[in-house]
Amino acid sequence: MTSRLTPFGALSAAIVIAATGAALLGAPRIDSVERIDFGITRVATSPAYDARLAAASDANVREFIIPITHDTIEIAAGVKYEGWTFGGTVPGPTLRVREGDLVRIKVVNRSPMPHSIDFHSARIPANVAYRTFMPGDTISFEFTATDPGAYMVHCGTPPVTMHIMQGMYFAIIVDPRAGWGTKADKEFVIVQSEFYAREDSATHQHNPDWAAAMAKNASQVTFNGRAFQYKEHPLQVDVGDRVRFFVVNAGPTFRSDFHVVGAIFDRVYADGTPRNFLERVQTWSIPAGGGAVFETVFSKNASGEGLYPFVTHSFADAEKGAVGIIRVGTPKTFAKMDH
Numbered sequence: 054m055t056s057r058l059t060p061f062g063a064l065s066a067a068i069v070i071a072a073t074g075a076a077l078l079g080a081p082r083i084d085s086v087e088r089i090d091f092g093i094t095r096v097a098t099s100p101a102y103d104a105r106l107a108a109a110s111d112a113n114v115r116e117f118i119i120p121i122t123h124d125t126i127e128i129a130a131g132v133k134y135e136g137w138t139f140g141g142t143v144p145g146p147t148l149r150v151r152e153g154d155l156v157r158i159k160v161v162n163r164s165p166m167p168h169s170i171d172f173h174s175a176r177i178p179a180n181v182a183y184r185t186f187m188p189g190d191t192i193s194f195e196f197t198a199t200d201p202g203a204y205m206v207h208c209g210t211p212p213v214t215m216h217i218m219q220g221m222y223f224a225i226i227v228d229p230r231a232g233w234g235t236k237a238d239k240e241f242v243i244v245q246s247e248f249y250a251r252e253d254s255a256t257h258q259h260n261p262d263w264a265a266a267m268a269k270n271a272s273q274v275t276f277n278g279r280a281f282q283y284k285e286h287p288l289q290v291d292v293g294d295r296v297r298f299f300v301v302n303a304g305p306t307f308r309s310d311f312h313v314v315g316a317i318f319d320r321v322y323a324d325g326t327p328r329n330f331l332e333r334v335q336t337w338s339i340p341a342g343g344g345a346v347f348e349t350v351f352s353k354n355a356s357g358e359g360l361y362p363f364v365t366h367s368f369a370d371a372e373k374g375a376v377g378i379i380r381v382g383t384p385k386t387f388a389k390m391d392h
């Protein structure tokens with residue numbers, strides 16, 4: 054086994070690459086294995102959840118170790134919340150693989166209660182892979198990523214609404230084997246979700262509000278787990294960039310009507326499937342539990358240097374935090390935004 058550092062883990066030994074030769078029906082085949090341990094590699098959430106995405110690894114066997122933890126998260130500026138997580142953050146880390154890769158999952162329950170994991174990207178017996186397992190236990194399974202797309206992963210332990218509103222979700226992207234057909238200069242992951250938190254007037258602790266969840270009365274609606282974080286810390290791109298957004302809607306209940314103010318999507322891949330190809334789209338809805346891929350070009354003479362809000366155009370939800378800004382180039386004023 055050989056180890057080397059990769060762009061995903063340059064600061065840690067969390068990633069191990071191993072190359073093994075194997076003979077299949079006489080045809081030589083080289084499997085290269087990459088392992089990422091999200092108990093060691095943690096997504097940066099300060100000053101904002103890091104939405105930037107690197108390309109998928111060249112390895113064709115992808116191993117992911119994912120701890121389940123109960124952790125303090127921040128769902129809006131200054132609003133701390135005792136969340137349930139994959140990998141210590143909400144959302145958890147984005148997994149990115151290629152169509153045809155063998156994906157090996159190992160989830161370790163380091164929390165004090167039973168949980169589970171459900172990959173929308175897998176075709177697999179749910180009763181086996183997605184079963185609930187106990188504190189201290191581990192579950193392992195593998196699947197071949199046969200279907201390109203932008204998928205939700207979540208805890209499916211009942212009541213599922215509670216486990217999702219507590220933060221148990223993340224995105225997995227399966228890139229088409231031949232790529233997306235265009236070259237993106239920047240890529241971002243955006244996971245929309247909503248929280249149902251109620252402040253205890255005595256302790257000022259924010260606790261889950263089940264009645265509010267059943268009434269669909271969210272306290273925050275967020276992109277990547279914290280209300281308004283990209284309004285305070287915009288996503289930065291350059292003039293001329295083609296930008297690809299992988300948007301997953303974790304819910305648990307609301308839909309996402311994804312829109313960029315001042316831009317038109319050149320391409321939208323419904324559910325992130327290359328064949329579900331749409332052109333020149335203003336807004337595209339993503340159901341709870343779904344995903345989509347969006348592309349737009351911030352070209353010099355059109356959507357050039359400036360500030361571009363991205364929102365769910367279901368505006369009551371944007372008012373609760375599902376709004377951010379894309380900063381193109383270095384606009385002189387950080388001007389007043391109307392969204």
Ligand SMILES: [Cu+2]
Binds near residue numbers: 137168169208210216
């Ligand atoms: Cu759970």
